[in-house]
Amino acid sequence: MKNIALRTHKRCAFIDITRKTQEVLNECGIQNGAVMVFVPHTTAGITINENADPSVVDDLLDSLGRLIPEKGNYRHSEGNSDAHCKASLMGSSVLVPVKNGELLLGRWQGIYFCEFDGPRSRQFQVTVLAAPE
Amino acid sequence: MKNIALRTHKRCAFIDITRKTQEVLNECGIQNGAVMVFVPHTTAGITINENADPSVVDDLLDSLGRLIPEKGNYRHSEGNSDAHCKASLMGSSVLVPVKNGELLLGRWQGIYFCEFDGPRSRQFQVTVLAAPE
Amino acid sequence: MKNIALRTHKRCAFIDITRKTQEVLNECGIQNGAVMVFVPHTTAGITINENADPSVVDDLLDSLGRLIPEKGNYRHSEGNSDAHCKASLMGSSVLVPVKNGELLLGRWQGIYFCEFDGPRSRQFQVTVLAAPE
Numbered sequence: 202m203k204n205i206a207l208r209t210h211k212r213c214a215f216i217d218i219t220r221k222t223q224e225v226l227n228e229c230g231i232q233n234g235a236v237m238v239f240v241p242h243t244t245a246g247i248t249i250n251e252n253a254d255p256s257v258v259d260d261l262l263d264s265l266g267r268l269i270p271e272k273g274n275y276r277h278s279e280g281n282s283d284a285h286c287k288a289s290l291m292g293s294s295v296l297v298p299v300k301n302g303e304l305l306l307g308r309w310q311g312i313y314f315c316e317f318d319g320p321r322s323r324q325f326q327v328t329v330l331a332a333p334e
Numbered sequence: 335m336k337n338i339a340l341r342t343h344k345r346c347a348f349i350d351i352t353r354k355t356q357e358v359l360n361e362c363g364i365q366n367g368a369v370m371v372f373v374p375h376t377t378a379g380i381t382i383n384e385n386a387d388p389s390v391v392d393d394l395l396d397s398l399g400r401l402i403p404e405k406g407n408y409r410h411s412e413g414n415s416d417a418h419c420k421a422s423l424m425g426s427s428v429l430v431p432v433k434n435g436e437l438l439l440g441r442w443q444g445i446y447f448c449e450f451d452g453p454r455s456r457q458f459q460v461t462v463l464a465a466p467e
Numbered sequence: 468m469k470n471i472a473l474r475t476h477k478r479c480a481f482i483d484i485t486r487k488t489q490e491v492l493n494e495c496g497i498q499n500g501a502v503m504v505f506v507p508h509t510t511a512g513i514t515i516n517e518n519a520d521p522s523v524v525d526d527l528l529d530s531l532g533r534l535i536p537e538k539g540n541y542r543h544s545e546g547n548s549d550a551h552c553k554a555s556l557m558g559s560s561v562l563v564p565v566k567n568g569e570l571l572l573g574r575w576q577g578i579y580f581c582e583f584d585g586p587r588s589r590q591f592q593v594t595v596l597a598a599p600e
Contacts, residue, residue, distance in 0.1 A: 248559075286394050308507075334595075418517055
């Protein structure tokens with residue numbers, strides 16, 4: 202398992218962490234199984250989506266912002282209830298199959314750290330899970 | 335793997351199951367890997383979110399209720415289509431990394447069973463997944 | 468790990484892949500642990516929901532279509548931004564516990580491949596994860 206730090210620069214942003222995840226995989230030397238990427242925050246999430254056209258994740262951020270507005274009739278007094286809700290909609294972890302030491306992502310897939318209450322110092326954890334012998 | 339029963343008391347409620355999940359982990363003695371918590375229902379889900387201020391999950395329930403109203407132009411005749419939809423939005427499982435026998439949750443994270451069609455007798459399953467040797 | 472092809476026939480459809488997932492499990496002979504089903508696409512997702520009344524997943528598709536309309540003020544020029552967003556809302560993988568060689572799904576649960584930009588040739592990957600010895 203490895204903990205990786207990152208710095209976000211806007212309130213809301215999707216940051217591609219695919220390469221960093223593959224680097225952890227390279228270090229640990231596992232050949233087959235799965236990699237779990239986990240976000241230990243409650244106002245950030247993680248998802249897999251297109252990494253070719255950056256407007257895809259911009260549209261995704263816009264859609265989430267339309268569904269869960271920043272300002273609303275919320276009880277939580279810190280002003281970031283929208284961020285908590287978006288985090289649960291995206292989820293706190295993704296799993297990716299591993300074959301011959303490589304992330305078995307589809308052609309257009311990238312792993313995105315989803316910042317919903319930045320800018321902040323953040324982290325994510327990469328854990329390797331074993332296939333049966 | 336262990337099956338744990340719980341009783342819900344409202345139609346919609348988020349119930350913190352972090353402590354019960356850690357207890358299963360303590361019993362099984364695994365040191366490193368991940369824990370999967372799975373909900374075998376289709377009108378309940380599971381998510382990870384803030385466990386400090388209870389108004390966070392109240393706001394999350396309100397937002398889900400606004401997005402997916404209980405009454406609507408639904409085809410399913412049991413009157414709980416909103417609950418099925420909310421269950422898929424939250425998801426049926428969460429994964430949490432384990433290190434030295436402890437759930438490696440972030441400082442503010444708790445695991446929540448998400449009841450969307452209670453009150454009912456419910457259950458969840460805790461399964462431990464191994465890290466490679 | 469096994470890759471399974473499927474063909475979708477509409478723009479949006481939920482296809483029950485529970486039986487095919489169990490068949491992979493039967494072939495590989497694992498007794499205990501978990502199965503991960505992963506979708507290597509960015510305009511399709513995967514979820515677990517009711518497999519008894521087909522109107523449940525029809526209602527789920529309708530609700531997703533109401534939340535994320537096909538036509539909107541999107542930047543991505545391919546006309547399928549809604550599909551990318553719905554894919555992230557459902558997620559790219561599900562995990563199901565396995566006991567004595569059987570998927571430990573709840574009584575009403577089925578695994579659904581979620582097509583949001585078909586008809587297309589698609590695939591999903593079934594990976595078995597081990598429980599500790």
